[in-house]
Amino acid sequence: MRWVWNLEFILNMLETFKEFINSISSPVTIFTAVVIIFGIFVTFPRQCTSKKVALPAVILVFLFFGIGLTDDHFRKIISTPDNVPIVGMIFIFSYFTWYAMKKAVENDQRMEKGEPTIEQVETNEKVYVFPYLIYIEFVVALVYAVGLVLWSLLLKAPLEEPANPTVSPNPSKAPWYFLGLQEMLVYFDPWIAGVLLPTLIILGLCSIPYIDRDTSTSGFYCFKKRRFGITCFLSGFWILWILLILYGTFLRGPNWNFFGPFEEWDIHKVVPLVNVNLSELVFIKWLGMGLPKQWYLREAPGILLIAFYLLVPPAVLAKTFLKERYTQYGIIRYSILVMLMLLMISLPIKMYLRWAFNLKYIVAIPEYFFNI
Amino acid sequence: MFNFKKIKETQLWKSMFRHGYSDSERDRAMTVLTNVFFHLHPVKVRKSGARFGFTWCAGGLSFFVFLTLVVSGILLMFYYRPTVEYAYNDILALREHVPFGIMRELHRWGAHAMIITVWLHMFRVFMTGSYKPPREFNWVIGVILLVLTMLLSFTGYLLPWDQLAMWAITVGSNMARATPFLGHEGPGAALLSIGDIQLVHSGSDVRFALLGGRFVGAGALLRFYILHCVFIPTIAVVLMAVHFWRIRKDGGISGPL
Numbered sequence: 001m002r003w004v005w006n007l008e009f010i011l012n013m014l015e016t017f018k019e020f021i022n023s024i025s026s027p028v029t030i031f032t033a034v035v036i037i038f039g040i041f042v043t044f045p046r047q048c049t050s051k052k053v054a055l056p057a058v059i060l061v062f063l064f065f066g067i068g069l070t071d072d073h074f075r076k077i078i079s080t081p082d083n084v085p086i087v088g089m090i091f092i093f094s095y096f097t098w099y100a101m102k103k104a105v106e107n108d109q110r111m112e113k114g115e116p117t118i119e120q121v122e123t124n125e126k127v128y129v130f131p132y133l134i135y136i137e138f139v140v141a142l143v144y145a146v147g148l149v150l151w152s153l154l155l156k157a158p159l160e161e162p163a164n165p166t167v168s169p170n171p172s173k174a175p176w177y178f179l180g181l182q183e184m185l186v187y188f189d190p191w192i193a194g195v196l197l198p199t200l201i202i203l204g205l206c207s208i209p210y211i212d213r214d215t216s217t218s219g220f221y222c223f224k225k226r227r228f229g230i231t232c233f234l235s236g237f238w239i240l241w242i243l244l245i246l247y248g249t250f251l252r253g254p255n256w257n258f259f260g261p262f263e264e265w266d267i268h269k270v271v272p273l274v275n276v277n278l279s280e281l282v283f284i285k286w287l288g289m290g291l292p293k294q295w296y297l298r299e300a301p302g303i304l305l306i307a308f309y310l311l312v313p314p315a316v317l318a319k320t321f322l323k324e325r326y327t328q329y330g331i332i333r334y335s336i337l338v339m340l341m342l343l344m345i346s347l348p349i350k351m352y353l354r355w356a357f358n359l360k361y362i363v364a365i366p367e368y369f370f371n372i
Numbered sequence: 373m374f375n376f377k378k379i380k381e382t383q384l385w386k387s388m389f390r391h392g393y394s395d396s397e398r399d400r401a402m403t404v405l406t407n408v409f410f411h412l413h414p415v416k417v418r419k420s421g422a423r424f425g426f427t428w429c430a431g432g433l434s435f436f437v438f439l440t441l442v443v444s445g446i447l448l449m450f451y452y453r454p455t456v457e458y459a460y461n462d463i464l465a466l467r468e469h470v471p472f473g474i475m476r477e478l479h480r481w482g483a484h485a486m487i488i489t490v491w492l493h494m495f496r497v498f499m500t501g502s503y504k505p506p507r508e509f510n511w512v513i514g515v516i517l518l519v520l521t522m523l524l525s526f527t528g529y530l531l532p533w534d535q536l537a538m539w540a541i542t543v544g545s546n547m548a549r550a551t552p553f554l555g556h557e558g559p560g561a562a563l564l565s566i567g568d569i570q571l572v573h574s575g576s577d578v579r580f581a582l583l584g585g586r587f588v589g590a591g592a593l594l595r596f597y598i599l600h601c602v603f604i605p606t607i608a609v610v611l612m613a614v615h616f617w618r619i620r621k622d623g624g625i626s627g628p629l
Contacts, residue, residue: 082536085484089491096428096492100499103425122420123627128400129413133422140429141436148440148485152477159467162460163538165587172539175529177487177522182543191558194547205515208498209508218504219626220420226501233498369550370559 018071022260027247028355031348034243041101042231045223046109049102061094071262077250081158086176086249093242097234104223104230111222119220170254170267179248180241186256187350189361189371197347204340208233211329211337228325232341240347275360278302295365302363306372309346314338412616414624421625426500430493434521435612437486444479445601452531454597456590459533483525490521502626510618513611520608527600533593541596542588548579555579 041048048054068074078087107117127133174182184193208229217225251258253265276285282301283291292298317338318326326334353359363372379385390406391399404410420426451470452462466476494514497503503511530541553560554577561572574586584591619625 082484085481085488089488092488092492093495096495099425100496104499117628119420119426120628122423123418125419126416127419127422128397128404129415129417129422130400130403130410133413133417134404134410136422136424136429137432137436140424140433144433144436144485145440148478148482149474151481152474155477155481156467157477157480158534158536159463159532160534160536163456163533163535163588165538165589167535168542169535169539172543174540174544175526176484177525178544181547190547190550191552191555195551195555195558202515202519205494205518206512209503209505209511213505215504215629218501219628221500230499237495368559368562369557 014067014070017067018262022263025251025258025260025263027251027258027351030247030251031239031243031351034239035348038235038239042227042234045101046105049098049105054098068261073264074262077261081155082176083249084155086245090242090246093238097238100221101223103221107220107222108224111224117220117222123219171252171256173248173252176245176249180244183244183248183252184347187347187354189369191369192372197343200340200343204344207336207340211333232344236344240344275354275358277361277364278305278359279364281357281359295367299363299365302361302372305362310339310342313342414620417624418627420627427625428492428496430489430496434486434489434493435616437482437489438608438612441479441482441486442605444475444482447475448479449601454531454593456533456593459531459593463532463534479528483528486521487525490518494518497626500626507618507622507626510615510622513615513618517608517611517615520604520611524600524604524608527596527604530588530593530596531600538588541592545579545582545588545592548582549574549577551578 065078068078077083103118107119110117173179181193181198184197187193188197212226212229223230247258250261253259254267254269255271257269257271259265259269278301279291279298283289283298296303314335318334322334322338325337329337350359350362353362361371363370365371380389391402401415404413404415448466451466453459463476466473497511497514526541526544530537549555549557551558553564554572555561556570556572556574556577556579558572558577561577562570564571574580580586582592582595583589584595
């Protein structure tokens with residue numbers, strides 16, 4: 001009897017835990033939590049990559065997944081064939097982020113002591129490609145090949161009903177690697193989320209080597225001397241790309257509504273749409289008058305705000321936080337860097353504006369399909 | 373056991389393998405130099421660059437994954453017809469009538485794996501600062517290859533012609549509708565007109581060019597099939613050749629200067 005009572009107690013605990021997680025899950029809480037964890041990670045990389053922190057973190061993650069797997073809904077989402085690689089990817093990238101940072105911290109400490117980095121010790125020593133490199137490649141290829149065959153034997157490729165243009169599934173999702181972009185559609189119009197931002201991501205990535213030309217930190221892991229660059233890259237990669245993919249895959253259900261990780265995807269969940277444009281906030285709510293008829297008057301506050309956002313921070317940063325970079329880079333390289341940064345940060349800004357004020361568009365000119 | 377030495381003395385063996393392997397420095401060099409596949413590599417590399425802990429082998433693995441995808445993809449092409457009436461049934465037949473058929477699995481999971489390994493490769497190259505001069509342009513080619521990898525996967529996603537495929541591509545290609553100036557719902561498209569005649573409409577915009585129609589149908593299936601099997605792979609292979617060649621010309625696997 002006592003044993004049965006214990007089992008019941010544990011099951012109750014599990015239910016309470018899952019309900020608690022669901023109740024605190026929302027786009028804003030998860031995003032904020034990840035931003036805070038990321039901030040701590042790049043501020044204290046040495047402590048965060050030490051065993052004392054990393055090991056409990058791993059145990060917690062596995063515990064969460066372990067508990068999650070007892071939940072039918074969570075298990076269903078995780079084990080959907082096309083979602084399995086995403087779960088794998090989280091673990092792979094977590095591990096390699098930790099690994100790269102650990103090596104960087106180690107090299108940082110060596111440089112502080114005036115010693116050469118691990119790579120610098122060996123850089124002038126040459127080894128024969130055969131056997132040293134080719135054996136590594138052979139083993140890696142073999143492990144991958146075996147892994148792929150096992151994966152293919154265990155998991156069938158999905159095949160649903162034949163294509164039918166008259167029945168659209170709810171939710172309809174793009175392939176998983178584009179779900180970050182689909183998630184951006186919540187906050188931006190398709191021409192920004194689907195065209196402008198992807199183009200900027202590609203151009204931004206391409207411009208990295210032309211902005212950061214400092215070859216003194218080339219070819220080895222380090223963090224302190226590249227704190228700014230690595231923080232920008234990692235935040236873009238983890239928060240604005242991977243996290244949004246996870247939102248789109250695991251947490252967005254029917255009608256693209258947000259659901260907690262253990263929450264059943266209820267097709268009838270109703271989320272009131274109360275989003276307002278900046279022009280409505282300014283003219284109706286704050287000034288208490290009607291919307292001006294001409295679009296350029298109506299949207300003047302938004303246009304001014306965006307002009308302010310794109311012009312003032314670059315000037316202020318050049319005098320303060322990025323002063324050294326400004327003198328070192330020159331006006332053109334500096335402007336490109338700051339513009340890319342501002343456009344990148346505009347995504348989380350828009351997300352928070354939506355969550356805080358239900359703000360839909362800062363500038364809304366539907367006459368020209370031009371909404372920001 | 374048979375006499376291995378005797379086989380090695382036959383003309384057939386000697387014609388294939390020019391020399392025996394005695395573990396000398398000369399032979400190590402010759403192994404790489406006289407093999408068309410190995411000679412993508414230089415004879416010697418930096419010790420720091422040869423370490424798994426430095427490169428994670430992510431770039432090499434991406435190439436290997438690509439090769440496995442080419443092989444499994446060619447095998448799939450024997451069974452698959454890119455038309456609305458046959459596509460789905462061919463996939464079904466592939467699953468049910470081909471013995472021990474995991475080709476489609478190898479291809480699909482391999483495609484997912486390649487996206488992950490390519491991202492991982494970019495991640496490693498960034499974290500080691502290996503994109504810096506003189507490797508700037510090779511990084512740019514790498515970014516293009518990364519985009520091509522995702523486009524390859526995206527175009528392949530449509531081919532099974534099931535609900536998952538059709539609606540994923542519908543959602544994805546709907547974005548093209550909103551391309552500034554080039555999509556019929558994009559900002560600025562309305563400005564492109566001669567008198568009353570709209571130049572950019574749903575039958576002439578960039579989405580129409582991609583899909584070969586106003587919605588995901590027979591035209592889209594054929595276009596995506598050709599993009600997936602011929603067009604994008606060809607560009608990717610050319611860029612890969614440049615990417616690998618430039619690694620050599622820019623001084624091999626990166627190391628501290």
